[in-house]
Amino acid sequence: MFLTRLIYASKVAADVNRDDLDQIIESACKNNAELGVTGALVFSNKYFLQVLEGGRSEVNTVYHKILADKRHYEPTLLDYSEISQRMFHEWEMKLFLETNINRKTNIKYFSQENFDPYEISGKTAAKLLQDITSKDHMEK
Numbered sequence: 844m845f846l847t848r849l850i851y852a853s854k855v856a857a858d859v860n861r862d863d864l865d866q867i868i869e870s871a872c873k874n875n876a877e878l879g880v881t882g883a884l885v886f887s888n889k890y891f892l893q894v895l896e897g898g899r900s901e902v903n904t905v906y907h908k909i910l911a912d913k914r915h916y917e918p919t920l921l922d923y924s925e926i927s928q929r930m931f932h933e934w935e936m937k938l939f940l941e942t943n944i945n946r947k948t949n950i951k952y953f954s955q956e957n958f959d960p961y962e963i964s965g966k967t968a969a970k971l972l973q974d975i976t977s978k979d980h981m982e983k
């Protein structure tokens with residue numbers, strides 16, 4: 844089965860709180876482990892940015908489940924590629940909080956310092972996710 848990488852952005856539903864985030868990560872880790880899917884989820888007060896990596900069919904299954912989730916809206920596919928190796932293989936799913944993103948990282952990728960994944964291309968989103976997840980201080 845081809846290895847694939849899928850990146851999407853979405854808008855956080857108004858009533859989402861920290862308990863929701865913990866529950867999402869708990870479900871994601873459990874389900875993704877069973878499917879061999881790995882990745883990372885970035886949360887800001889406004890947006891989610893998520894990368895999923897794994898077999899094509901498995902990534903597709905997870906993405907469709909996520910699309911139906913009412914805890915976010917306007918999910919928008921930023922990038923879908925066949926890959927020869929994973930870049931985000933360390934976690935079944937790990938949460939990164941936007942509040943911990945270094946200001947310089949935001950300046951590097953966004954025109955106005957504000958984290959807005961709808962403003963960037965899929966390739967740029969992959970680079971941003973790589974930067975965010977490589978920083979030790981970006982703990983859950």
Ligand code: FAD
Pocket residue numbers: 866867869870871872874875884891893895905908909910911912913914915936
């Ligand atoms: P369980 O894990 O058994 O559900 C546990 C609890 O969550 C239950 O109390 C249930 O009521 C509640 N719950 C389940 N679904 C929802 C829902 N749609 N809305 C509100 N409460 C709910 N899932 C993954 O498997 N992998 C991912 O990588 C992943 N990433 C996500 C990223 C985002 C931004 C969001 C919003 C959701 C993500 N999810 C992910 C969660 C996914 O949408 C489903 O909720 C989850 O897969 C359901 O898992 P489950 O059927 O095993 O339910």
